[in-house]
Amino acid sequence: MARIHDGRADKDERYHIQDRSGASMAGSPACRTIRRRARRPRRRLHSFLDGRSGRRDRSATFRGPDGSAARRRRRRRARRQARLRALARRSAVSASLWTADARRGAVGKAPAARFRRQAYLPRASTMTGPLERLARRGLFLLDPETAHGISIKALKSGLAPSCAAPADTRLEQTIAGLVFPNPVGMAAGYDKNAEVPEALLRLGFSFTEIGTVTPRPQQGNDKPRIFRLVEDEAVINRLGFNNDGHGAALARLQACARQALIGVNIGANKDSADRIADYVAGIRTFYAVARYFTANISSPNTPGLRDLQARESLAALLSAVLAARDEEVGKGGRRVPVFLKIAPDLTEAGMDDIAAEVLAHNLDGLIVSNTTLAREGLRDQRQAKEAGGLSGKPLFEKSTAVLARMRKRLGPNVPIIGVGGVSSAETAAEKIRAGADLVQLYSCMVYEGPGLPGRIVRGLSGLCDRDKLTTIREIRDSRLDYWAGRNV
Template sequence: MIYSLLRRVLFSMDAEKAHGIALSGISFLQASGLSGLMADRFVDDPVEVMGIRFPNKVGLAAGLDKNGAHIDGLAALGFGHIEIGTITPRPQPGNPKPRIFRLPEAQAIINRMGFNNAGVEALLANVRRAEFPKQGGILGINIGKNADTPMEKAAEDYLICLEKVYGEASYVTVNISSPNTKNLRELQKDEALDDLLARLKAAQQQLADRHGRYVPLALKIAPDLDDLQISTIADALKRHRMDAVIATNTTLSRAGVEKLPHGDETGGLSGAPEFRLATTVQGKLAHALAGEVPIIGVGGILKGEDARAKLAAGASLVQIYTGFIYRGPELVREAADSLRGLGKSA
């Protein structure tokens, strides 16, 4: 009820401005000991994935807290894990505003943010100030490339970020699937993907030796893939022994929103219209992986039933983003409750 009232106010504002205000409010409530006004209970439903014990199966997807400035506030809302980023080696402003568009009739969002962030050093400072990681909370850090880094040098940006965040992350996600950085999705193709994963896995082993701790690597993929591309990516994931895959990022499809206000804006579409596509791709990927690499299911989760469908299609964990914007902390609890006792460790 409280979030429903707050959403009405927030949705009357510019979407990006409302996003910042909402995050600041979440942090204020946590610092004041008032997070219970938003989230009434934590769902305890542990599962082991990537060698990590997650306290429940519902996480926050990357993109909501790009700079890790609101970790403790978000963690107080019932998530089993928090993923921050996408972060790049150097700060960058992202794409011109406006760049977030709500489609409330479809419970959807189109964004073309473009990896706007304050840079990896700023994110690390925020992580080190947060209590959640110090208390054993599961923190994923999502890494990407700067927009002005040539594609032939993209791997170097990922390697820089991996080395810098390794000591602070529970796991690291490699984002090669945002539609809002020019040519980024080219990294999902055969030789480019093979080279990137080989270099990242070699660096991971060196960092594990240096830190005395193995930090898993996940790959985040797009939903706009045909069957051959899914098979190729699955083979690469298995061949390089990636620790997990996150399926999926936002879509370029406009199915279901073509005639809605803002439905023709460029960028990635997320929310309810993406659910079927993302879940179908996830299911095909699960079949191709045959249990060798665990899947984190993302895309269009607006209710507990949607979260259950992700597990039925082969996911071990789920993440939410747009559903959280529309429904607030209630969705976190509902999804976690719906998944209680389901699935298995991976």
């Protein structure tokens, strides 16, 4: 590793493999060592998988900080880490550049002198891109629900790459009393049974939402019930709240770190005689482990559920749920925020009613929106005929317009989480410009891969750099009128 003196890197050539002069390297023992160790490692990686940047500097991996050859024990440990299981986590930056941040301008001086420009050093580059594409290609050969199960198992086993997003205080916000390191979260629906919430946070999300969970386990609707619309980068699902029930999810959440930002999305059983009682049961069951709650009354796949969005029913639901929350607070518990998740298919009168009840009950926030029943503009007309809720890129404009209209109705102080079609840093930023405080995604990750949340966070940091923002909140509502006026 490079040694630092007075903020400058040590000029000893042992620490600057990239800057060694040709004369000092040619024919030297060090040169022969590098050439020998740069060959593909036998019995560990196929040559295709070994075709990553930095492979020619493998010798630096097996050398000590002073440039000396590593002891046999250290080499064995390093080689074990080179097995396929560790491949997805390995950085694509050359071993000799691992300390680039510490050395900064000291790296790449020789190339800069030759080419009259500084060498480009990717700060957070990983080799996950090609692997993501390979994994996606393989998963797309499978039934969508089978592929979903495999992805959950991959996260459980640690096979998925860690794509932690860089910390940036400009992206940090306090919403409903909770501190969110960045505005990007995982929407409910992926981790229905709280199997991998902490693994999802390691992908770069600042928060994740499990569920929807119902008091009793239920199988959901008949299969097949998930359909990919590849041309549209969309998904149609009619799952029907399939989940393991409150007890199983609670046991898993109790094992999670208490500081993790994990929300619980609660719903009602399909055959429930009292659906409002099911939501109250969700509040009481998960109160000790949830950082926030979402009352999901907008899924199109449970008959009659969206009727709870009608004003009289909604008033009764919110009164009961918030009373249960207040009882828990009265027992000495912390105050856990409660959000309401609504549909994108509301009429103007329906939006008026929801806004009135949210304000009347002093609800903590709104999530806009769930999946849509609309099918306009889809390329894949064959799959478009399937019943269920549509999510993914085609939902972006509709959900963003509803978000802006709800912001107009609720005013500037009620937190709103924008969901639907978030596939890039720009679409995430546009949700914020339309009135969102935070954003969530799920379906677009099916097409963009697990690196998507990290890319969005880095893109939002880049936006702050470009527009000289002190906080991402400065762009909120900047295109509110535009989106509220969209006829979609």
